[in-house]
Amino acid sequence: MMKDDNTYEVDKRSPIPVYYQIAEFLRHQIQRGVFNPGDALPPEPELAARFGVSRMTVRRAIAELASQGLVYTQRGKGTFVARPRLDSVVFELDNFYEEMKQKKIPVSSKILEVRIVRGGKEAEKLGIPSQTRCLFLRVVVLAGEEPLVYERKHVVYTKKKPIVEAEIRDPSLTNLVATHTEKLPMRSKRVLQVSVANEEEADVLGVAPGTPVFLVEQVLYDAEGKPVGWGKSVYRGDRYKITSYEGW
Amino acid sequence: MMKDDNTYEVDKRSPIPVYYQIAEFLRHQIQRGVFNPGDALPPEPELAARFGVSRMTVRRAIAELASQGLVYTQRGKGTFVARPRLDSVVFELDNFYEEMKQKKIPVSSKILEVRIVRGGKEAEKLGIPSQTRCLFLRVVVLAGEEPLVYERKHVVYTKKKPIVEAEIRDPSLTNLVATHTEKLPMRSKRVLQVSVANEEEADVLGVAPGTPVFLVEQVLYDAEGKPVGWGKSVYRGDRYKITSYEGW
DNA sequence: TAGTGGTCTAGACCACCTC
DNA sequence: AGGTGGTCTAGACCACTAA
Numbered sequence: 079m080m081k082d083d084n085t086y087e088v089d090k091r092s093p094i095p096v097y098y099q100i101a102e103f104l105r106h107q108i109q110r111g112v113f114n115p116g117d118a119l120p121p122e123p124e125l126a127a128r129f130g131v132s133r134m135t136v137r138r139a140i141a142e143l144a145s146q147g148l149v150y151t152q153r154g155k156g157t158f159v160a161r162p163r164l165d166s167v168v169f170e171l172d173n174f175y176e177e178m179k180q181k182k183i184p185v186s187s188k189i190l191e192v193r194i195v196r197g198g199k200e201a202e203k204l205g206i207p208s209q210t211r212c213l214f215l216r217v218v219v220l221a222g223e224e225p226l227v228y229e230r231k232h233v234v235y236t237k238k239k240p241i242v243e244a245e246i247r248d249p250s251l252t253n254l255v256a257t258h259t260e261k262l263p264m265r266s267k268r269v270l271q272v273s274v275a276n277e278e279e280a281d282v283l284g285v286a287p288g289t290p291v292f293l294v295e296q297v298l299y300d301a302e303g304k305p306v307g308w309g310k311s312v313y314r315g316d317r318y319k320i321t322s323y324e325g326w
Numbered sequence: 327m328m329k330d331d332n333t334y335e336v337d338k339r340s341p342i343p344v345y346y347q348i349a350e351f352l353r354h355q356i357q358r359g360v361f362n363p364g365d366a367l368p369p370e371p372e373l374a375a376r377f378g379v380s381r382m383t384v385r386r387a388i389a390e391l392a393s394q395g396l397v398y399t400q401r402g403k404g405t406f407v408a409r410p411r412l413d414s415v416v417f418e419l420d421n422f423y424e425e426m427k428q429k430k431i432p433v434s435s436k437i438l439e440v441r442i443v444r445g446g447k448e449a450e451k452l453g454i455p456s457q458t459r460c461l462f463l464r465v466v467v468l469a470g471e472e473p474l475v476y477e478r479k480h481v482v483y484t485k486k487k488p489i490v491e492a493e494i495r496d497p498s499l500t501n502l503v504a505t506h507t508e509k510l511p512m513r514s515k516r517v518l519q520v521s522v523a524n525e526e527e528a529d530v531l532g533v534a535p536g537t538p539v540f541l542v543e544q545v546l547y548d549a550e551g552k553p554v555g556w557g558k559s560v561y562r563g564d565r566y567k568i569t570s571y572e573g574w
Numbered sequence: 575t576a577g578t579g580g581t582c583t584a585g586a587c588c589a590c591c592t593c
Numbered sequence: 594a595g596g597t598g599g600t601c602t603a604g605a606c607c608a609c610t611a612a
Contacts, residue, residue: 093608095581111549115510121597132583137598145393153598154590164500164514164546169417169568252412262363265573266412272520272538272563290520290538298412299573301359315520320417325513325547341589343600369578380602385579401579402609 086128096131100139108148108159109326118156119149148326162325169322183221187249190216190282194235201232204297204305211235213258217249218282226317228282231309236260251298255307261300263307268296272315279312290315334376344379348387356396356407357574366404367397396574410573417568431469435497438464438530442483449480452545452553459483461506465497466530474565476530479557484508499546503555509548511555516544520563527560538563 088099107113119125122140126133140157143149151157197210213235219227233254255263273293280287292313300306336347355361367373370388374381388405391397399405445458461483467475481502503511521541528535540561548554 090582097581109549123597132585134584135582138581140598151598152591154592154596156597161510162512162514164511165498167418167516169516169518170415250413262409263412263573264410265571266410268415268417268570268572270417270568270570272540272566274522274538288536290522292520301357318520320518322516322518323513324516325511338601345600371578380604382603383601386600388579399579400610402577402611404578404610 088129088131090131096129097135097138097142100125100129100131100136101142104139104143105148108143113159115159115161117159119159121156164324167322167324169320186220187247188218188220189249190218195232197232197234200308201305204308206234206305213254215249215254221317224317225283225314227311227313228279229309229311231307233307234259234305251296251307251309255298259300259306261302261304261306263298264301265299265303266296267299268294270294273312275312283312283314285314285316292318336377336379338379344377345383345386345390348373348377348379348384349390352387352391353396356391361407363407363409365407367407369404412572415570415572417570434468435495436466436468437497438466443480445480445482448556449553452556454482454553461502463497463502469565472565473531473562475559475561476527477557477559479555481555482507482553499544499555499557503546507548507554509550509552509554511546512549513547513551514544515547516542518542521560523560531560531562533562533564540566 086103088096088103090096092099104113104119113119119140120128122133122136125136129136140149140151144151144157147160147163149157150160191214193214195212195214197206197208197212199208201210201212202208211234213231213233215229215231215233217229217231218225219229229249231249231251231254233251236259237257239258252263252266255261271293273291275283275285275287275289275291277287279291280289283289283291292311292315294311294313296309296311297305298307334351336344336351338344340347352367361367367388368376370381370384373384377384388397388399392399392405395408395411397405398408439462441462443460443462445454445456445460447456449458449460450456459482461479461481463477463479463481465477465479466473467477477497479497479499479502481499484507485505487506500511500514503509519541521539523531523533523535523537523539525535527539528537531537531539540559540563542559542561544557544559545553546555
């Protein structure tokens with residue numbers, strides 16, 4: 079791609095956008111060590127001249143790399159190659175059902191119990207009157223025949239829709255709230271803790287009491303910031319792990 | 327901001343960029359429900375006319391919102407308000423030391439043991455000759471007087487630098503590798519599991535054996551994809567939780 | 575065919591940094 | 594003063610969608 083007269087080549091007639099070609103070119107230069115962490119990239123006007131494109135196109139390419147954390151810019155100084163940030167960890171726990179679909183394991187949910195209840199103490203802790211009518215579900219998620227997750231959920235029950243088959247196909251808290259509550263869920267908070275299975279949980283999951291488990295508590299909020307659903311999920315620790323990748 | 331002739335106002339002489347003002351304006355419209363999930367935003371040329379700016383500026387504003395997941399674009403169709411995605415979970419575990427600094431708890435690391443060892447079986451599993459010389463550390467991280475994390479780490483030992491005070495101030499795997507290995511760490515993989523403390527771990531952490539803990543295994547790779555360091559960290563489950571927020 | 579978003583240009587002016 | 598990145602313009606052409 080480098081020519082002897084110190085210019086580079088991009089194919090302007092390619093269906094691949096020029097800014098993308100430039101971004102990829104610079105990415106390879108960085109990954110091959112032509113530019114090392116801390117080094118400055120050539121200035122934008124220079125890159126524009128070398129590639130024979132306008133400066134805005136170069137900027138678009140650099141923005142691409144910056145959004146991926148590969149470089150950072152400093153006004154008045156230049157654009158610099160970043161060090162990979164490996165200390166801030168991001169654990170992604172994909173939507174559980176999609177995750178299992180990728181593993182090609184047939185996933186099913188079994189609803190163990192559905193009741194209309196009063197919100198009670200838990201609701202009060204979230205700032206909801208304890209008299210509020212709620213849908214209460216106990217669900218177990220199975221991979222094949224094997225129980226993996228045990229979930230207990232409360233959903234504010236304003237519409238008086240019956241519980242239908244849709245719940246069985248997707249008993250996620252988001253879906254339940256969307257179906258049975260007027261307000262759309264807009265924000266979600268989850269807390270992940272480690273715990274050990276109590277008698278009931280162990281029984282449902284088919285493990286010994288005291289087995290380590292992930293405990294994920296979730297609260298869904300509507301646009302006004304009011305809780306509209308909350309749930310507690312217990313993941314079998316021996317079948318579940320979370321992976322995180324950082325860096326280039 | 328809305329005027330009676332169906333145009334909007336932006337302050338072009340403000341130090342706040344126009345694209346940012348427009349992005350904020352649209353964000354508020356969306357959050358107030360002027361546009362609901364699934365709705366199309368006005369077309370770009372129309373927005374450009376209403377705000378009295380060029381289309382590129384409008385596009386920059388929309389790109390801002392799109393990168394935050396508030397809207398998405400479809401070529402030939404329009405720009406649409408997204409539904410908040412609440413099912414894909416992102417757990418962030420900040421750099422442990424920074425996290426504690428924010429809580430204003432004095433954090434210290436105590437190095438229990440440092441040795442030069444052969445990589446052994448663990449190295450082999452990672453594709454490293456088992457004869458490779460490695461630095462081996464056992465470290466306990468304390469918040470005040472209380473042990474919180476117990477870490478065992480291996481670092482490929484190519485430079486023969488002595489172990490100095492720097493390690494005590496920041497015994498993170500990244501820092502150790504940067505200090506004692508030629509290659510810069512470029513990628514990191516972490517696996518988070520739940521487990522229970524064994525005898526040794528329980529002793530170091532000052533808890534009873536069998537107490538639930540987070541087990542985080544980390545591997546650092548250099549630019550060529552070769553492992554240059556690995557470690558196992560045990561976090562006290564009764565003192566540690568991970569929180570995740572999703573949505574607008 | 576008309577309307578949409580996606581790309582790109584060739585300029586311009588600015589704020590900031592360094593010398 | 595000269596160089597850097599940040600913003601913005603007023604056009605242009607394109608690929609795609611829908612009627």
